[in-house]
Amino acid sequence: MPLAPPMRCPLCGGSMHDTTGGCGSCPMNSGCDMLCCEECGYETVKPRSVTIDFLSRLLRPRRREPSAS
Amino acid sequence: MSTAVQDSRLAQHPRVLLVGNPNVGKSVLFGSLTKRYVTVSNYPGTTVTVTRGSTTLGGIGVQVLDTPGINSLVPTSEDEEVTRDILLREQPGALVQVADAKNLRRALILTTQIAELGLPFTLDLNMMDEAGDLGVHVDRAKLEDVLGVRVVTTVAVRRTGLDTLRETLLDQSRSKLRVEYSSAIEHSIAAMEKILPSTHLQARGLAVSLLAGDASLVPWLQEQVGADVVRQLEDIRTRTQSQLREPLGTAIHRHRLRAIDTVVRGVETRPRHRVGSWLDTLGGWSMHPVWGVPVLLVVLWGMYQFVGVLGAGTLVDLLETNVFAHFLSPWATRGADFLFRFPHTHLLDNGVLLPEYTHTALGFGQESLRFFHDLFVGPYGQITMALSYSIALILPIVSTFFLAFGILEDSGYLPRLAVMVNRLFRSMGLNGKAVLPMVLGLGCDTMATLTTRILETRKERILVTLLLALAVPCSAQLGVILGMMRSLSLGATLVWAGCTLLVLFVVGWTAAKLVPGRASDFVLELPPIRWPQLSNLGVKTMARIEWYLREAVPLFLLGTLLLFVLERVHFLHVIERLSAPLVVGILGLPEKAAEAFLIGFLRRDYGAAGLYDMAREGQMDGIQLVVSMVTITLFVPCIANFLIMLKERGTRTAMTMVAFIVPFAFVVGGALNLSLRALGVEF
Numbered sequence: 001m002p003l004a005p006p007m008r009c010p011l012c013g014g015s016m017h018d019t020t021g022g023c024g025s026c027p028m029n030s031g032c033d034m035l036c037c038e039e040c041g042y043e044t045v046k047p048r049s050v051t052i053d054f055l056s057r058l059l060r061p062r063r064r065e066p067s068a069s
Numbered sequence: 070m071s072t073a074v075q076d077s078r079l080a081q082h083p084r085v086l087l088v089g090n091p092n093v094g095k096s097v098l099f100g101s102l103t104k105r106y107v108t109v110s111n112y113p114g115t116t117v118t119v120t121r122g123s124t125t126l127g128g129i130g131v132q133v134l135d136t137p138g139i140n141s142l143v144p145t146s147e148d149e150e151v152t153r154d155i156l157l158r159e160q161p162g163a164l165v166q167v168a169d170a171k172n173l174r175r176a177l178i179l180t181t182q183i184a185e186l187g188l189p190f191t192l193d194l195n196m197m198d199e200a201g202d203l204g205v206h207v208d209r210a211k212l213e214d215v216l217g218v219r220v221v222t223t224v225a226v227r228r229t230g231l232d233t234l235r236e237t238l239l240d241q242s243r244s245k246l247r248v249e250y251s252s253a254i255e256h257s258i259a260a261m262e263k264i265l266p267s268t269h270l271q272a273r274g275l276a277v278s279l280l281a282g283d284a285s286l287v288p289w290l291q292e293q294v295g296a297d298v299v300r301q302l303e304d305i306r307t308r309t310q311s312q313l314r315e316p317l318g319t320a321i322h323r324h325r326l327r328a329i330d331t332v333v334r335g336v337e338t339r340p341r342h343r344v345g346s347w348l349d350t351l352g353g354w355s356m357h358p359v360w361g362v363p364v365l366l367v368v369l370w371g372m373y374q375f376v377g378v379l380g381a382g383t384l385v386d387l388l389e390t391n392v393f394a395h396f397l398s399p400w401a402t403r404g405a406d407f408l409f410r411f412p413h414t415h416l417l418d419n420g421v422l423l424p425e426y427t428h429t430a431l432g433f434g435q436e437s438l439r440f441f442h443d444l445f446v447g448p449y450g451q452i453t454m455a456l457s458y459s460i461a462l463i464l465p466i467v468s469t470f471f472l473a474f475g476i477l478e479d480s481g482y483l484p485r486l487a488v489m490v491n492r493l494f495r496s497m498g499l500n501g502k503a504v505l506p507m508v509l510g511l512g513c514d515t516m517a518t519l520t521t522r523i524l525e526t527r528k529e530r531i532l533v534t535l536l537l538a539l540a541v542p543c544s545a546q547l548g549v550i551l552g553m554m555r556s557l558s559l560g561a562t563l564v565w566a567g568c569t570l571l572v573l574f575v576v577g578w579t580a581a582k583l584v585p586g587r588a589s590d591f592v593l594e595l596p597p598i599r600w601p602q603l604s605n606l607g608v609k610t611m612a613r614i615e616w617y618l619r620e621a622v623p624l625f626l627l628g629t630l631l632l633f634v635l636e637r638v639h640f641l642h643v644i645e646r647l648s649a650p651l652v653v654g655i656l657g658l659p660e661k662a663a664e665a666f667l668i669g670f671l672r673r674d675y676g677a678a679g680l681y682d683m684a685r686e687g688q689m690d691g692i693q694l695v696v697s698m699v700t701i702t703l704f705v706p707c708i709a710n711f712l713i714m715l716k717e718r719g720t721r722t723a724m725t726m727v728a729f730i731v732p733f734a735f736v737v738g739g740a741l742n743l744s745l746r747a748l749g750v751e752f
Contacts, residue, residue: 008596009092010478010479010483010484011478011483011484011487011508011509012091012092012484017096017097017226033612033616033619034516036520042509042520043509043513043516043519043520044478044609045609045612045613045616046612047605047608047609047612048608048612049608049611049612049615050615051611051615052607052608052611
């Protein structure tokens with residue numbers, strides 16, 4: 001499966017990916033909220049929001065199940 | 070296994086090396102090429118990490134090495150030295166130069182150096198999708214023809230082109246690209262080639278490196294050919310330099326770039342750059358040594374309006390006064406009064422119930438009930454103080470700050486600020502990557518202290534750790550300070566900023582003179598100035614707010630519990646009395662400010678919030694506000710930062726730093742208090 005596109009480091013433009021580079025080799029990666037740039041070390045919070053995920057699930061129009069008949 | 074595979078260099082040396090400039094996707098490619106389990110270790114004798122993994126190529130099990138990103142094989146940093154040493158000492162069976170297809174010119178500097186060393190390799194033009202998006206087209210076949218090595222195109226994040234890349238590793242060739250230097254340099258290269266050792270690397274490449282001034286090759290050469298030959302090589306270099314007007318390294322680089330430009334012109338087409346867009350102009354101004362200052366002032370003014378006025382003013386009033394003070398705290402107090410009954414009467418402020426109360430003599434049972442009542446809704450209660458501070462007071466401020474900081478990140482201003490600050494920091498021996506953690510410290514000093522690992526010299530790591538702990542306020546603290554500025558005049562704000570910056574530069578400059586070592590160079594690729602995307606900004610800000618709630622609120626609860634316990638055992642007053650000569654006598658602050666400094670050690674913003682609360686209640690005048698802001702900015706780092714300092718710098722260095730910072734913060738605060746009062750300044 002292709003890797004998700006990495007986030008660009010806001011400081012040096014390097015790639016920030018939670019499965020490769022600095023994060024991929026970090027033993028504390030599991031459950032960590034941070035993303036680390038593999039080039040300059042800039043760290044930022046993973047752009048993943050529980051609130052926004054919840055709201056988008058809530059607001060997403062539900063698909064109607066096709067009727068059996 | 071076929072005969073061709075058995076005969077390949079990989080069969081003899083089952084090792085694949087990935088080299089390339091920073092930010093070209095080497096690590097993503099490494100992840101795609103290797104199996105799941107990798108080992109990360111420091112390269113022997115260095116602090117540079119090298120990642121090793123394994124894979125199978127043509128039936129042969131091979132090791133894959135991901136080397137640090139470099140810009141040249143003539144090392145100017147520990148990272149570059151490690152990569153060059155790996156090429157020197159660990160003969161690779163296959164070598165892949167990973168290049169950013171958008172920036173062929175930069176990649177070819179490394180390509181020409183690998184070609185001169187005579188190493189067979191494959192050139193991987195990665196990020197082809199991004200190059201396409203920008204309208205950059207590289208004629209792969211033509212480039213292959215010019216270089217004489219296999220050139221493949223990949224998009225590593227989507228795993229496209231990887232099969233072709235793997236195929237080329239079994240059959241690599243040396244590049245036929247040759248950079249022609251001036252006759253004096255060529256003559257010296259020929260002379261050096263005769264006495265250089267015979268290894269898997271071509272003597273021409275080693276000779277060019279030596280002429281370019283690579284002193285780090287000397288220990289290896291002494292192992293190979295002895296001190297006499299090394300002296301002869303140095304003599305040749307000195308003679309050659311005497312024939313030239315410019316430094317040899319510059320002359321070599323000029324010839325190299327001329328050859329590269331010829332190659333690039335022949336194989337690359339890119340759209341004409343749109344010159345003159347106002348965003349480009351703004352980007353240029355923002356890192357200019359002179360025009361960058363007004364741009365920075367406008368940015369700071371905008372942040373103050375957004376964080377200080379909107380966040381700390383309007384939103385805090387809305388939450389603190391209207392929600393917490395009028396509804397949540399009184400409701401919680403009434404609930405606690407109902408659950409934990411003992412004879413007492415709460416004080417009222419315009420009809421609103423306050424946590425403070427009066428009571429008559431209590432029995433043991435009633436004292437126990439009073440304990441639980443106060444734990445939740447007393448003056449140091451978990452609801453009336455911890456949640457009120459962390460949610461009503463700090464959350465609106467940090468939320469607006471996170472949004473403003475996100476705009477700075479996504480607009481591309483942050484790297485330009487790093488470039489501008491880099492120029493200023495050079496004066497105190499802090500050039501190079503040291504600027505990056507300093508800028509990051511404005512987000513979180515603890516994370517920034519962790520990232521001092523990227524600094525190449527011990528001197529830079531010590532200096533930056535000290536300055537982060539001393540004078541770089543973190544986002545939450547900065548937000549609260551911006552809020553406190555609301556009650557101050559412009560003059561008072563300038564005094565705070567001037568004092569903090571002065572301390573930063575004086576301590577940095579002095580420490581740079583005292584700590585031995587060198588500083589490194591600074592190479593940073595600048596993204597274009599652009600409009601931030603609203604959706605990205607929203608997700609990023611929400612993620613940070615959630616992170617703050619998870620990370621900071623528990624510490625606020627813990628800090629309040631600490632104050633509650635200290636107050637119950639009557640030790641809080643003892644601390645306040647003991648620190649009175651310092652807090653009241655020297656700093657000229659109210660006795661209660663000692664609490665802010667005490668909990669400031671737990672979280673800096675909590676300490677600042679205590680002072681902010683006192684300021685809002687009118688317990689401090691203008692001078693006291695400025696003095697408290699300067700002292701809390703310089704004051705001891707929070708506990709998380711202190712633990713990371715212990716881990717990263719060692720107990721002795723970290724303790725020395727704290728032993729310097731605490732008295733220093735009070736000395737500066739005291740000196741400021743005395744000076745402002747002696748001068749009769751009023752804010």
